[in-house]
Ligand SMILES: NC(=O)C1=CN([C@@H]2O[C@H](COP(=O)(O)OP(=O)(O)OC[C@H]3O[C@@H](n4cnc5c(N)ncnc54)[C@H](O)[C@@H]3O)[C@@H](O)[C@H]2O)C=CC1
Ligand SMILES: CC(=O)[C@](C)(O)C(=O)O
């Protein structure tokens with residue numbers, strides 16, 4: 001493993017250099033990887049592994065949109081696409097990629113078909129860490145590992161196709177065979193990760209739930225909404241408010257942060273902007289830090305997990321979710337956004353000849 005100094009703290013990292021794809025293929029050569037669930041992570045991981053020469057089968061309930069998608073993506077019923085039960089029986093490594101709430105409902109079927117020596121793989125520490133709420137307690141005679149791509153399954157696939165790779169964290173919860181670590185490393189590389197950093201199931205789920213509720217998804221929408229609303233209330237047009245809140249961030253400034261860090265983005269802005277950003281960043285940090293602590297406490301107490309289990313186990317959770325998402329979609333800010341996106345030169349319609 002490579003030792004990397006992350007800002008003063010040394011960590012072990014698995015890179016493609018010391019764990020190349022050929023090594024992953026060698027570790028997995030006698031394995032059949034059963035990807036259970038073909039929602040968002042399922043397709044990304046299954047297709048990347050398949051393209052990387054790993055024997056992959058898919059287990060998915062039928063009829064369902066996800067089953068149809070698996071067929072569209074080239075999986076053939078009875079050949080490499082099966083019911084969940086059959087796929088677990090045929091697989092030696094079971095990638096449990098149902099939604100976290102569905103994992104609870106389907107667990108008895110998985111457990112029944114997990115014979116000794118098999119590997120149970122998760123992409124989230126949720127099921128195992130909150131086992132008092134999920135009742136998912138793997139038998140002692142199987143390996144239990146995690147590879148959690150740090151991003152959407154959609155990006156995992158897109159970046160792989162472009163020859164790039166998302167990073168993933170990995171962890172071993174149970175090493176029954178003595179080979180759990182090499183399987184975790186091999187699967188991490190096989191699903192298309194750029195590199196792997198080590199974690200535990202608990203650390204993965206605590207940081208992941210904090211991140212998605214916080215700066216990655218929840219906090220960012222809250223922040224955008226607050227600024228957009230203030231600009232609108234102070235008489236700015238929707239296009240100006242949207243451009244100054246979201247479009248400039250995603251199109252101009254965020255790519256610069258991604259490329260070379262915040263200081264470099266600041267360095268490429270005006271001295272006026274730099275002065276203001278440096279003065280105001282601490283005020284914003286101090287305002288939201290208590291909220292982040294509240295969030296972390298709610299994650300650590302299991303409250304967030306319980307809320308997610310309760311709401312996502314409802315039979316009509318999809319309909320309710322669609323309602324909430326369409327509220328966002330129809331808000332003035334994101335309606336303005338839809339128009340702004342259309343006006344990007346690369347999206348602009350060719351002028352119609354008169
Ligand atoms: N969505 C993402 O990109 C990411 C997801 N993860 C983790 O990966 C795992 C899978 O997540 P997603 O791909 O988002 O799942 P998802 O919400 O897309 O669902 C996957 C599949 O579960 C099936 N399903 C739902 N309810 C079912 C039930 N009662 N019985 C049988 N099948 C059922 C659906 O048909 C669907 O194909 C989760 O542990 C999640 O936390 C981790 C990183 C990112
Ligand atoms: C994409 C990802 O890693 C998230 C946001 O944590 C998730 O979808 O659960």
Ligand SMILES: [Mg+2]
Nearest residue numbers: 124208209212
């Ligand atoms: Mg998550």
Ligand SMILES: [Mg+2]
Nearest residue numbers: 149150151208
């Ligand atoms: Mg995540």
